Amino acid sequence: MDDLNAVATLLAKPEPSTEAITRSRGRLQERVTRGRARRRRGWLLPVLGTAVAAAAAVAVILTSVAPPAAAPVSGRDVLLMAAASAERVPQGTGTYWHVTRTWQTPDGPHVQESWTTRDGHRWSRNESNAPPGAVVEDPAPFRLMGAEIGWEELEGLPSDPEELKERIAGLPQNDSAMMPADRQGELVSPLITLITELPTPARVRSAAFAALASTPAVKNAGPVEGGQELLIPLSGSLEIRMVVDPEAARVARANMLLTAEGGSAMSNSYISVTTEWTDELPR
Incomplete structure (x- = not known):
């Protein structure tokens, strides 16, 4: 063989x-x-x-x-490679979990940022209902499918792919903040949220990548800037597109955005997301 x-x-x-x-x-x-x-x-x-x-x-x-x-490397292969890398990529340290989102608008690139401490204090810039460019206090908690999820709950999520999906399915849910595919049990959206925006532990990130690898019909559209472009069809005519760097275990960009309610919204264009732990104060 x-x-x-x-x-x-x-x-x-x-x-x-x-x-x-x-x-x-x-x-x-x-x-x-x-x-x-x-x-x-x-x-x-x-x-x-x-x-x-x-x-x-x-x-x-x-x-x-x-x-x-x-x-060609299949979409499943790419996600399994990312799962293996996730366990060895350093998590970093710092006081604030810093998330930066960037996407194109008719007026040019739009950037949103947030900084969150482990005790739940949060600041944001350019998010809804705030003066443009100003850093404001924003006590919005971390959410998954609309349900609030704290640091201890993230740390306690299973590191086995099947157990992780079962735990996510059992979390309190807000139907209005869920995609139709999530309500039907596909759970692709929350798994992507765990590997893009939340401060998920390395072993749980690995499990989330491996769980995504079992998603039916995931395809690799080929190499692009930043990694491999994967296509994940959902029920109906929806299709998630995301660029995965399997060596860095990172989703460089995707056509979905985490909403303030903790749900996911589809976008017509790619949204880039970067995350890091930092000691630099919001300004």
Whole structure:
């Protein structure tokens, strides 16, 4: 069995373990490395002294510089690689959880920011009902599908993908803040929220990526700036688009926005989200 079949077999398991995720990611990286090595070896030919040998060398080069194309990485593979990376990416430290959202408007880029301390104090800039550009106190709590979720609850979420989905499904929910797919049990929106905007622990982020990998029909549209563009069809005609950097375990941008009520709203364009722990005061 070749490496691609081995990876496919490994990834076919419905509930991938951490060990399986790590092995899968390693084999995918090994496949890329071997492809690069084959291309390099095509040019490392000895200098031959005769015209016949030179002609033979040219023939070898022509056949060596075009190795068989590697099979495309699936959307599930990308998410499982991100799951493996999430466990080793440093969380960072600081006083404030700083979230920055950026998207394009007819008047140019619009930027929203928020800073939240572990005891629940929060400040924001350019969010609803606030003077433009001003940093204001905004005691809005963290929310998931409309329900308030605190630091201790985030820390206590399961690190097993299936258990995580069960826990999310059992949280108090606000139907008016949920997407139709969430109300039907697909839970894609809250899983994406856990890996984009909330200060989710590394092991829970890993589980959220792995849980998303089990979403039916997730597709990889190919490499773009910042990572791999994934397409996740939802019930009806809705489709989530997001760019995932599997090495950094990061969603660089997506076509959905977390609302003040804790729900998700679809956007016609991409919204970039960056998060960090910082000691820098809001200003």
